[in-house]
Amino acid sequence: MDVGDTCDTGLALGLNYNASDRWSDGHGRRETIVKLERSSSNMVAVEPSLTLGLSDETHGSTKAKEEARVARQSSPHSTVSSFSDGHPSNTNKENSIKSEEAEKVSFRVSDEEEEEGSARKKLRLTKDQSALLEDKFKEHSTLNPKQKQALAKQLNLRPRQVEVWFQNRRARTKLKQTELDCEVLKRYCETLSDENRRLQKELHELRALRFGSPLYMQFPAAALTMCPSCKKITAGGEGSKAGPFVTAPKPHSLFVNPFAHSAAC
DNA sequence: AAGGTAGTCAGTTTTACGTCA
DNA sequence: GTTGACGTAAAACTGACTACC
Numbered sequence: 218m219d220v221g222d223t224c225d226t227g228l229a230l231g232l233n234y235n236a237s238d239r240w241s242d243g244h245g246r247r248e249t250i251v252k253l254e255r256s257s258s259n260m261v262a263v264e265p266s267l268t269l270g271l272s273d274e275t276h277g278s279t280k281a282k283e284e285a286r287v288a289r290q291s292s293p294h295s296t297v298s299s300f301s302d303g304h305p306s307n308t309n310k311e312n313s314i315k316s317e318e319a320e321k322v323s324f325r326v327s328d329e330e331e332e333e334g335s336a337r338k339k340l341r342l343t344k345d346q347s348a349l350l351e352d353k354f355k356e357h358s359t360l361n362p363k364q365k366q367a368l369a370k371q372l373n374l375r376p377r378q379v380e381v382w383f384q385n386r387r388a389r390t391k392l393k394q395t396e397l398d399c400e401v402l403k404r405y406c407e408t409l410s411d412e413n414r415r416l417q418k419e420l421h422e423l424r425a426l427r428f429g430s431p432l433y434m435q436f437p438a439a440a441l442t443m444c445p446s447c448k449k450i451t452a453g454g455e456g457s458k459a460g461p462f463v464t465a466p467k468p469h470s471l472f473v474n475p476f477a478h479s480a481a482c
Numbered sequence: 483a484a485g486g487t488a489g490t491c492a493g494t495t496t497t498a499c500g501t502c503a
Numbered sequence: 504g505t506t507g508a509c510g511t512a513a514a515a516c517t518g519a520c521t522a523c524c
Contacts, residue, residue, distance in 0.1 A: 339497040339514050359490080381515055384491075389513085391491095487524085495516070501509085 342382070346372050350379070354386050 342350070353360070353368055360368065360383055362376075369376040 341498065341514085362488095378514080380489095382513090385513065385515085387490090388492075487522100489521085491518105491520080493517085495514105497514075498512090500511085503508090
């Protein structure tokens with residue numbers, strides 16, 4: 218068993234998402250949605266690395282650039298023309314939109330109408346739009362139709378755009394979590410490698426120590442076995458349950474599998 | 483049971499934008 | 504200063520799947 222063996226132990230990268238019933242659509246339909254956050258506190262821990270929108274830090278955009286970008290969005294096909302006056306209303310955030318109003322929302326164009334006869338145009342969300350979407354996402358990672366309508370109206374977007382944004386946002390969250398899990402597994406694999414090297418060395422030393430010792434005659438090397446889980450070296454074979462030649466067991470707490478505990482011992 | 487509808491997801495494509503030579 | 508190639512982020516699309524009626 219070498220270091221390579223240690224890493225090739227069938228470790229599987231797994232994501233444990235809990236399905237939960239977040240909302241009902243009012244028709245009695247049970248909506249099982251993927252709960253992206255394993256826990257609310259964990260979610261918070263993940264959040265800082267998730268950046269959406271065009272922050273100055275990540276994109277180096279200046280206010281002027283942002284304004285220019287917003288201005289470009291005010292093309293006739295833009296769906297955010299109301300934001301192009303340089304006053305993307307923060308008051309929108311404070312608007313409480315009643316569901317009845319949301320049902321009456323009429324958008325300038327429908328999805329079909331807009332797509333008709335024109336190449337698809339990609340919208341760039343403004344900072345305010347992104348911020349509000351982020352806020353809503355923190356509250357709920359999915360939206361019911363009324364929430365979607367209301368948010369779309371609040372943002373002056375089409376419901377479909379809000380829906381797509383939430384889909385993509387959930388996907389990015391999941392991807393980020395997968396990357397984090399991958400990092401944890403990498404570190405765990407490195408720890409296993411180190412521990413394996415240390416144990417190999419220790420075993421080598423013990424064997425060298427045994428050589429010339431009366432105990433060596435008592436336990437031929439082939440009769441010694443090492444438990445893969447607790448690292449105890451015992452005399453193998455029948456009737457060896459209380460073998461006298463035992464190394465100091467390694468404290469398990471030093472060596473915590475982040476995903477599972479071995480039941481070998 | 484079969485068909486329709488609506489919602490989500492994974493995977494992919496397309497587009498906008500920043501960087502750099 | 505500008506231009507074009509390139510890479511990346513994210514908006515949008517597609518098809519599969521599932522639950523419900």
